[in-house]
Amino acid sequence: MLDIPRSAAFLFDMDGTLLTSISATERVWTRWAERHGLDVASFLPTIHGRRAADTIAAQDLDGIDVEAEIAWVLEAEMADTAGIEPAPGIAEFLAGVPAGRWAVVTSAQQALAERRMAAAGLNIPDVLVSAEQVTAGKPAPDGFELAARRLGFPPRECLVFEDSHAGVKAGENAGASVFVITGYQGVPDGFGHPNARDYSGLRAVFDPASGLSIEAR
Structure with a gap:
């Protein structure tokens, strides 16, 4: 198991985190x-x-x-959806996350988020927080707080997946743990957080008693 706290839910940024846009x-x-x-x-x-x-x-x-x-x-x-593809390994990674345990929190508008998720061949989760649903965008924590609330968990029990400085700060400001995908923004140190280039070497594991964890595969 990687040195990442177990989480009640995963909150994913979209662009540069779930897909290559x-x-x-x-x-x-x-x-x-x-x-x-x-x-x-x-x-x-x-x-x-x-x-x-x-x-x-x-x-x-x-x-x-x-x-x-x-x-x-x-x-x-x-x-313009040319070149939009799923992040390597994300489909397999999400297969280990039950419905109701993950959300997308994006700075894109709802229509654009749905268009890009479809272009990448990714399912849209029950909870998708888009730009027009919050008063303050990233680095404010509003989007991640709203997603956590809709899933029914405190933000501090969630793990945020991000790739940008504004998104990482939003996760931190929400009190969540943060995991950084570095393959698109080229941030080798992951802003000081646990990180990986993409999901190809990772696996999500769910235990009903203890929640979600990430393992190397």
Whole structure:
């Protein structure tokens, strides 16, 4: 068994954690940044793990309609699913997690989350917390707290799977344990948390008496 506390439930980020959508995301946001004269190289690292509304508002651009810009980004992202695939080993990993013991907490809007999960061939869990369901996005803990509450467990008894700094901070701020998937953001130290490149060497094990654990396979 890996040195990770047993958990009542697993809370997964989506992009870069469950599936490989970073290239599609960056294609769309590159076009958006170019439309507004932003420096693409410095802008792109700031988008990951954050809601579109928060990313756009943070640019403090004069004379823009934020809601219209959010709609533009959503339409472009809905249309671009090229290269979206499940993270290696995730289907086998999720096979060991009972229904009602996992959720998705994403900074994407509900429609986009469903589109990307379908493109990756992944089942949508009963609990999916999307951007429009919370007042404050990551790094605020709201999404993970809401998912834990809907599953019926305290956040401190849950394990958050993340890949971005904003997402890791959200998990920490919720009081949850955190496991980092490093294969897409290229964070070798996992922000100081237990980590793995993907799920190909991992297995989820459920014990009704003690909950969920992660083992090497």
